[in-house]
Amino acid sequence: MNDAMSRYLDMVDDPTHIKKLTLEQQKQLAEEIRRELITKLAKNGGHLGPNLGVVELTIALHAVFSTPKDKFVWDVSHQSYVHKLITGRKDRFHTIRTTDGLNGFSLRTESEHDCYGAGHAGTALSAALGMCAARDQRKSDEHVVCIFGDAALTNGISFEALNNIAHTTKRFIGILNDNEWSIAKNVGAIASYLGKLTTNPRYNQLTRDFATWLKRLPKGEFALKLGQKAEELLKGAVTGVAFQQAQTGLDSDGKGGHGSSLIFEEFGLRYLGPIDGHDLTLVIQTLEFAKNCDYPIVIHILTQKGKGFDAALKQPEKFHGLGPYDAQTGAPPPAKPGVPPMWQEVFGKTMVKLCQKDNSVVGITAAMPSGTSLKLLEQAMPERYYDVGIAEEHAVIFAAGMATMGFHPVCAIYSTFLQRAYDCIHHDVCLQDLPVIFCMDRAGLSANDGPTHHGLFDIAYLRCLPNVIAMAPKDEDELADMMFTATHQKHPTFIRYARGPAEGAPVKEQPQLVEIGKAEVMHNFANNRGHKVAIFALGNMMKIGRQAADQLVTQGFDVALINPRFTKPIDDATTAFFGQAADVVVTLEDHALMGGYGSVVLELFNEKRIHVPVVRIGWPDQFIEHASSVDYLRQKYGLTVEQTVAKVKAQFNAAAQPVTTPQSKLA
Numbered sequence: 001m002n003d004a005m006s007r008y009l010d011m012v013d014d015p016t017h018i019k020k021l022t023l024e025q026q027k028q029l030a031e032e033i034r035r036e037l038i039t040k041l042a043k044n045g046g047h048l049g050p051n052l053g054v055v056e057l058t059i060a061l062h063a064v065f066s067t068p069k070d071k072f073v074w075d076v077s078h079q080s081y082v083h084k085l086i087t088g089r090k091d092r093f094h095t096i097r098t099t100d101g102l103n104g105f106s107l108r109t110e111s112e113h114d115c116y117g118a119g120h121a122g123t124a125l126s127a128a129l130g131m132c133a134a135r136d137q138r139k140s141d142e143h144v145v146c147i148f149g150d151a152a153l154t155n156g157i158s159f160e161a162l163n164n165i166a167h168t169t170k171r172f173i174g175i176l177n178d179n180e181w182s183i184a185k186n187v188g189a190i191a192s193y194l195g196k197l198t199t200n201p202r203y204n205q206l207t208r209d210f211a212t213w214l215k216r217l218p219k220g221e222f223a224l225k226l227g228q229k230a231e232e233l234l235k236g237a238v239t240g241v242a243f244q245q246a247q248t249g250l251d252s253d254g255k256g257g258h259g260s261s262l263i264f265e266e267f268g269l270r271y272l273g274p275i276d277g278h279d280l281t282l283v284i285q286t287l288e289f290a291k292n293c294d295y296p297i298v299i300h301i302l303t304q305k306g307k308g309f310d311a312a313l314k315q316p317e318k319f320h321g322l323g324p325y326d327a328q329t330g331a332p333p334p335a336k337p338g339v340p341p342m343w344q345e346v347f348g349k350t351m352v353k354l355c356q357k358d359n360s361v362v363g364i365t366a367a368m369p370s371g372t373s374l375k376l377l378e379q380a381m382p383e384r385y386y387d388v389g390i391a392e393e394h395a396v397i398f399a400a401g402m403a404t405m406g407f408h409p410v411c412a413i414y415s416t417f418l419q420r421a422y423d424c425i426h427h428d429v430c431l432q433d434l435p436v437i438f439c440m441d442r443a444g445l446s447a448n449d450g451p452t453h454h455g456l457f458d459i460a461y462l463r464c465l466p467n468v469i470a471m472a473p474k475d476e477d478e479l480a481d482m483m484f485t486a487t488h489q490k491h492p493t494f495i496r497y498a499r500g501p502a503e504g505a506p507v508k509e510q511p512q513l514v515e516i517g518k519a520e521v522m523h524n525f526a527n528n529r530g531h532k533v534a535i536f537a538l539g540n541m542m543k544i545g546r547q548a549a550d551q552l553v554t555q556g557f558d559v560a561l562i563n564p565r566f567t568k569p570i571d572d573a574t575t576a577f578f579g580q581a582a583d584v585v586v587t588l589e590d591h592a593l594m595g596g597y598g599s600v601v602l603e604l605f606n607e608k609r610i611h612v613p614v615v616r617i618g619w620p621d622q623f624i625e626h627a628s629s630v631d632y633l634r635q636k637y638g639l640t641v642e643q644t645v646a647k648v649k650a651q652f653n654a655a656a657q658p659v660t661t662p663q664s665k666l667a
């Protein structure tokens with residue numbers, strides 16, 4: 001039954017079909033789903049490793065519970081692809097993370113089976129508890145199951161939720177999906193603690209009532225087989241000692257784990273595990289048990305990231321989330337020649353250079369060593385590198401603490417994830433005016449990830465805070481200069497740069513200081529009697545600015561091109577000068593228009609009473625969807641050379657029309 005024509009997967013159009021399959025058929029389905037993941041994701045990439053790890057868990061969840069009535073809340077939700085395949089989206093699965101295709105995360109608008117949207121880590125326990133509270137309020141009976149990874153436990157919000165669960169509800173099912181990996185290897189004391197739970201028989205006692213419950217399963221032939229298999233596997237997965245203890249009640253008070261300092265039990269949650277998360281039989285039985293519990297429970301399952309694909313098992317970090325790959329070998333396509341280095345790579349190399357020269361500089365990442373390339377510092381100077389886990393708030397306050405002692409800590413955090421640490425930026429860094437440096441990666445679009453990952457708001461959320469110095473480099477050489485400049489400041493500094501390839505500018509051997517608040521005039525007016533257009537192109541929008549300038553010059557306009565460099569403090573004098581001299585000003589930014597760089601310029605013109613039309617090019621006031629490419633989205637939303645030129649010309653055409661002022665209307 002495993003040829004392409006007769007797959008069980010083809011029969012599963014919605015989750016009720018899972019319940020109609022026998023256990024053996026469900027196991028076969030698991031293999032088919034693994035194959036589907038490996039082959040379908042090869043073309044466009046995606047979160048392969050995490051999804052290969054939750055195949056049995058997801059089948060078991062749908063075998064035991066019934067969505068959409070019951071609720072599954074996935075933390076981050078990058079591991080919800082199997083859930084998507086089972087919940088009526090398999091025919092569109094090949095479109096995942098592409099234009100008009102499925103989103104790579106749970107999305108409430110995509111399916112009634114996605115009860116909660118996510119993309120940022122650590123939200124699932126709180127959201128699931130909120131659903132439990134709502135259920136209890138309205139006295140309905142649905143089950144809420146929260147699936148969270150071991151790395152979610154490095155996150156503060158998860159603990160805020162854990163602290164609150166036992167006081168809020170009697171019915172809460174948490175599944176701790178422990179594969180020992182965040183994106184990189186999981187870090188910190190909790191990771192070590194989970195390791196102990198897994199390997200130390202003193203901790204992993206099976207509970208007496210669960211063991212009894214397993215033995216009492218109905219004696220039908222099918223169920224008996226399940227029970228026997230579970231017993232064997234339990235012995236294997238949890239160690240013989242633990243299982244015997246559970247059977248005899250040795251060292252157990254019958255509730256399981258009490259007295260063995262299990263952290264979950266201290267939080268008032270029943271802890272069960274660890275169990276083999278790839279043993280479908282066992283996972284189903286454990287979930288059945290949890291379904292009948294009238295107390296909050298956490299089931300600790302052990303899974304392997306990348307299970308079923310050798311390449312992914314060997315390189316869990318690389319296969320956490322990746323681009324296209326060969327479905328047989330896992331190898332990426334050959335690199336295209338002539339592609340500039342990534343912004344991230346230049347950042348990582350510059351960090352090493354800065355740390356080598358300046359003892360006050362250290363690097364901090366919140367679980368993103370490879371994404372940010374801070375791993376280059378880890379490799380070169382591990383003593384100057386900190387991975388604090390998925391803990392952006394902690395990262396920022398930790399940096400603030402170091403800064404009080406004379407250090408220049410560099411927090412490499414994606415623009416979108418830094419949003420979580422906003423109060424820490426305000427209260428701990430800016431209010432105390434500490435020289436923490438923020439390198440805000442992925443400022444701009446993260447096209448195939450979509451709205452949870454686009455970094456389009458940082459200029460707006462930072463510019464209102466006093467003491468901030470905020471910059472955006474036009475190319476990678478200027479990024480290095482800005483990082484170097486930041487290490488010489490006594491104030492908080494923020495540098496935003498995009499995902500992906502930089503501009504191909506040669507990077508100087510030694511970076512140079514940039515004057516704070518000083519723009520760079522790339523090209524001044526020619527004063528040739530053409531209409532004057534001043535283009536302020538921020539950061540990575542310089543390329544579009546340059547090309548738009550060239551086109552406008554060809555069409556007879558007199559164009560000045562300015563690299564603003566700073567969004568705070570901006571270069572008042574240069575900005576005002578060009579505002580006064582130009583007939584039309586253009587601002588270009590890879591950021592939301594509302595509150596962004598264009599707004600900064602408008603405010604300055606207003607203060608200085610400069611009356612010039614300003615064409616602002618940036619992202620509109622809506623959440624931008626995911627798509628196959630940045631170019632597609634820029635085209636769709638008007639951030640292109642052609643549309644910039646067209647808007648400038650439209651501005652002149654509008655100015656040529658007779659103006660209908662309020663007076664002329666009255667007359």
Ligand SMILES: Cc1ncc(C[n+]2csc(CCOP(=O)(O)OP(=O)(O)O)c2C)c(N)n1
Nearest residue numbers: 050119120121149150151152181182183367
């Ligand atoms: C706030 C936030 N910081 C960082 C990330 C990037 N990120 C995505 S998944 C992930 C690791 C998740 O690990 P875990 O929860 O253990 O799940 P696994 O992938 O191992 O199944 C990280 C750090 C994020 N999504 N959100």
